[in-house]
Amino acid sequence: MIDHFLPETPDDDPAARLNAWLLREGLHGAGQEALLEGYCGELVGLGVPLMRLHLAQRALHPEFGGIGFDWLRGGAVSQETYAHSDTPRDRWLQSPLFAVLRDRLPELRIRLDRGDPLPFPMLNDLRDRGGTDYFASAMTFEDPGAVGRIDPHDPPEGFLISWTTDAPGGFRDADLTLLRRTLPQLGLALKSAANRRMGRDLLGVYLGRDAGRRVLTGEIRRGSLQQIRAVICYFDLTGFTRLAEETGGAALIDMLNDYFGIVVGLVQGQGGHVLKFMGDGLLAMFEASDPQAAARAALDMADRLRRDMATRSAERRARGEPATGFTLALHAGDILYGNIGAETRLDFTAIGPAVNQTARISGMHRAVGQDIILSERVMRDAGRTGHDLVSLGRYMLRGVSAPQELFTLHARPEGGNAQKVT
Structure with a gap:
């Protein structure tokens, strides 16, 4: 033509x-x-x-x-x-x-x-x-x-x-x-x-690799949403409010970029997508067209994240730089993924009960004393893996009608044998 x-x-x-x-x-x-x-x-x-x-x-x-x-x-x-x-x-x-x-x-x-x-x-x-x-x-x-x-x-x-x-x-x-x-x-x-x-x-x-590709290929109409199944990840740095009061702006931004670089690299390395940054945290997902593969990818990411964050924090403290820990919540379910917002300002993001429940799980870290928490849905989707998943018990989450069993990813010694505990 x-x-x-x-x-x-x-x-x-x-x-x-x-x-x-x-x-x-x-x-x-x-x-x-x-x-x-x-x-x-x-x-x-x-x-x-x-x-x-x-x-x-x-x-x-x-x-x-x-x-x-x-x-x-x-x-x-x-x-x-x-x-x-x-x-x-x-x-x-x-x-x-x-x-x-x-x-x-x-x-x-x-x-x-x-x-x-x-x-x-x-x-x-x-x-x-x-x-x-x-x-x-x-x-x-x-x-x-x-x-x-x-x-x-x-x-x-x-x-x-x-x-x-x-x-x-x-x-x-x-x-x-x-x-x-x-x-x-x-x-x-x-x-x-x-x-x-x-x-x-x-x-x-x-916007993230997947969202950016979708927008560039024409998924731009407000309200255009797609229902997909995904593993949702809520990552958050601990003690950030205190650090923000004690640390200068440049050093604080350097710390954020340092830690975000680790988690984004691991999420993308396992095939996941970072949806948005939220202050000192971020929201990510692993699309679950294959639920088992998505759950295992999320668990592999979490396991590596714990080790890499600990290593980086030790390096930062040795240099006299501010350092902190993190929390991570994982849940799987159906989400609505697409364009949400106003006529002049749209966000390509995810919403739905699964996202809300992941946020509720994220609020349980202090109560259960664990930095990584995952739902029973993620545990069952993953099946038998090399990760040691330990039950934390059943809890009533705000806004969720039925009790939910929560699990954590046990930090086993390097080279140790893993066995799932439920």
């Missing part, structure tokens, strides 16, 4: 042919890696003696501020992320792409085959690998008049790109003309691909 609207391209105009290809791939939703690999293949097919392509593109992500892509003839596109840093790396400061930004150069060409001293260290490596010519440029995705002076340490949205050849005599004039004429279309396709990636990454980080 898209091809029907693309203009016909004459065979004797390679730039028009490549631009049509870039437009088609952009409309088809090609990702950055696939787009660059195809672009380099098209250039080679059109007679450009390309040895290497490098592209750096700004990213909007909590963990990194940019992404680098490298293509080498005979190989696939590789990717590298550039972590946020207040101190620029020497590798960046001594690169030709930094000079392009700093000096606002429309392009930069450096011959590598003439024996002259090279102004940038990385070009020596390209020359040692047979490179003869280096060509670089930049493109911003914003109105140049609105950008003003560009800060090379905090560049606007856009990308930096370089091409290297090992052909005798370097790039021909026709090669450079082709690169220049197709750069805007490459930029448009890359902007589209980067925006899709940014949306996927940010939704995954802020």
Whole structure:
């Protein structure tokens, strides 16, 4: 269907042919890696003696501020992320792409085959690998008049790109003309691909991997809910109110991030999904299309969580940093999972009696003196496992009509034999 609207391209105009290809791939939703690999293949097919392509593109992500892509003839596109840093790396400061930004150069060409001293260290490596010519440029995705002076340490949205050849005599004039004429279309396709990636990454980080995927694929209507079975997890740090009064803000946030990093990594590592953070706690779930697998995954997570939290707390205390314990409640049942809220502010979350009962179980930690409590439903769904599940007795939970038997996960010594006790 898209091809029907693309203009016909004459065979004797390679730039028009490549631009049509870039437009088609952009409309088809090609990702950055696939787009660059195809672009380099098209250039080679059109007679450009390309040895290497490098592209750096700004990213909007909590963990990194940019992404680098490298293509080498005979190989696939590789990717590298550039972590946020207040101190620029020497590798960046001594690169030709930094000079392009700093000096606002429309392009930069450096011959590598003439024996002259090279102004940038990385070009020596390209020359040692047979490179003869280096060509670089930049493109911003914003109105140049609105950008003003560009800060090379905090560049606007856009990308930096370089091409290297090992052909005798370097790039021909026709090669450079082709690169220049197709750069805007490459930029448009890359902007589209980067925006899709940014949306996927940010939704995954802020909503959770599963909720983010559902929102991105169209589950966005208020009140659109799906009934699923899941193991619900309530995690909470103990003594946080006291610590908040005694600890400075930066140290407190560092502690939260440290502990949350452990529990989120373990939940996701066992196939679970973090639904939301709630002050010093979080709500997570293991979808139970296979109830036994979900219950066992939750128990494996809980067992590892106890050990990893104890290890991290000991490390923090040894460094003189604030540390604390945790509580974890597990229950299984049917939940409603989807969009809840107001017209202008929605939350993709879980509600239902199973979520409420998990909260009630979470309130029993002090009464039973255990950091991990699970319901009889989780215990029965898990079946026989290597975990030692010990009954804590039957309790009346607020808002629950029938008495509920609760269990804990016994902390056995490392290497000890496990036996379920009910």
